[in-house]
Amino acid sequence: MTKIEKALNQQVVLEAESSQIYLAMASWAEVEGYNGVAAFLYKHSDEERLHMLKLVKFINERGGHGVIPALSQPSAKYKGVKPLFQEVLDHEIHVSNEINKLVDVCLKEKDYTTHNFLQWYVSEQIEEEALARRIMDKLKLIGDDKAGLYIFDRDVAGMGGAKETGGEAE
Numbered sequence: 125m126t127k128i129e130k131a132l133n134q135q136v137v138l139e140a141e142s143s144q145i146y147l148a149m150a151s152w153a154e155v156e157g158y159n160g161v162a163a164f165l166y167k168h169s170d171e172e173r174l175h176m177l178k179l180v181k182f183i184n185e186r187g188g189h190g191v192i193p194a195l196s197q198p199s200a201k202y203k204g205v206k207p208l209f210q211e212v213l214d215h216e217i218h219v220s221n222e223i224n225k226l227v228d229v230c231l232k233e234k235d236y237t238t239h240n241f242l243q244w245y246v247s248e249q250i251e252e253e254a255l256a257r258r259i260m261d262k263l264k265l266i267g268d269d270k271a272g273l274y275i276f277d278r279d280v281a282g283m284g285g286a287k288e289t290g291g292e293a294e
Contacts, residue, residue, distance in 0.1 A: 128238055129188040131229045132179055135245075137193040138222055139176035143169045145215060148198040149208055161205060163281035175245070182241055205273065206263045213256035220249040255283065 125133075150165035180190030202208040223245045230239040259280065266272035 126188070127229060128233055128235050129183060129186075131226050132183050132188070132238070133191050133193075135222065135226055136176055136179045136183070136190060137195075138219060139172055139179060140193055140195055141198070142215065142219060143172035143176065144195050145198045146172060146212075148200055149202065149212070152200060152202050153205070153208070158205060158277045160277040160279065160281040161208075164283065167281075175248070178244075182238075186237070205276075206260075209256065209259050209263055213253070213260055216249065216252045216256050220253060223249055259283065 146165045146169035150162045150169060153159075153165060154162035180192070183190035202211070223242065227239060227242050227246065230236070230242060262276060266276055
């Protein structure tokens, strides 16, 4: 197994873990009555799984072997919506850092094909972090206002995967 293949397979693990974490968060939110939050997180769990599949297929197409990891059970309890989304933001920052390390390995190994492939992930993480930050900004504005949280829960599902650019609506 090459250094690049090993690094890519480590990213497969992280993407699979991301999917599992968001799935666990979605289940918690649904049980707690936050149906909009649950819908948002179920969608993001699916997206993370697609990110994992994209990596597995790339590894295989390049002559390697994309390994499907065993995963540990993620947390199933959260102290509220705001701490949950703080964890989402922290996790997305972690994923960005790991992708940046992977890009660095590609440059050091002069694997420009994989470097090019990873640019999609770099761009995706910029969007994911920005979305998580916008959500945290909204939750900070809401504070402890239950009516605000109700409206947030209603509206957050529509934020998933959409981008705000130049004042355009999501």
